[in-house]
Amino acid sequence: MFLPGLVGLLINPFYFARKDLAAQIRDLGQSLKGKTLDVGCGSKPYQRLCNSSEYVGMELDTVENRKKKLADCFYDGHRFPFKAETFDSAMASQVLEHVFNPNEFLCEIYRVLKPGGSLLITVPFTWDEHEQPVDYARYSSFGLRSLLENNGFDVILQRKTLGDIRILFQLVNCYVQKAIMIRSLFLHVLLTFLVVAPCNIVGMILSRMTPRNPDLYLDNIVLAKKRRSTAYAVDESRIPTPGSECH
DSSP: OSSOOOOOOOOOOHHHHHHHHHHHHHHHHHOOOEEEETTTOOTTTTTTGGGEEEEEEEEEEEOHHHHTTOSSEEEEESSSSTTTTEEEEEEEEGGGGSSSSSHHHHHHHHHEEEEEEEEEEEEESSSOSSSSTOOOOOOOHHHHHHHHHHTTEEEEEEEESSSSSSSHHHHHHHHHHHHHHSSSSSHHHIIIIIIIIHHHHHHHHHHSSSSTTTSOEEEEEEEEESSSOSSSOGGGGSSOHHHHOOO
C-alpha cells in the first residue's frame, strides 16, 4: 500500500500519491543516520528506507495506538518522553497536518535532536480532509519553510510531489474511493478496474506529454537540520522518563 509496485498501478487508488512520496523518502531517507525517531510512525512503512542504525517509532498515546502494538513509544501530544539531544535524526511523514500545536510539536523535535541533526518532514498541500476530526491544516511550501525556520531549523532541501497533470487523476481516484464506495465486493472490484486503473494509466501517459505546474502539487517534502543554538531549550524536569513510556 505505502510502497506500491506494478500491480498498484491497476488497483491502488492512491498509487501516484504513495509512489511519489515513497520515492522522495527513499532518496532523502539516506540522510537520516544514527538513532532515528519516527514521530507518528503508524505501521513504520518507511523504516527500511532510512539509513538508521537504530529506529524508534513513536505515536500519540491513545487506546487504539496501544492496541496496535506497532509503536515503540507513546507521548501525550505535548512532550516527547526523551531527554534533550537523544536522537541523531527524525522524521514526521504526513503528521504535521494533524497537529493543532505545530510550534510546540517542532520545538519538541528540535529538543530531542542532537545539534546538526536531520529532520525529514512531509505534509500534504492539495488533499481532502482525512482522519476527521483531527485534520487541522494545509501548508504551502512558503508556510512550511517559515514554520521550520521559526522553530530552530535550517531548510536544506525542499521538494514537491505530483506537480503535474497526475495530480488531477489522483484526486479523481480519491473522490471515487471515498464518495462511490460500494459494499458489494464484486462491484467494488469492477469499479476499481473501470476507474482506478484507467486513471492511473492515462495520468502516467499524459504526465510525459504535458508541462509541469509546480504551483499545483500534492505534498511538501523537506529535509532540514537543527540549527546549532540553545535558544529552544525547555525545562527537562517536565519530560517523562523514557522508561515510563517506551518498551
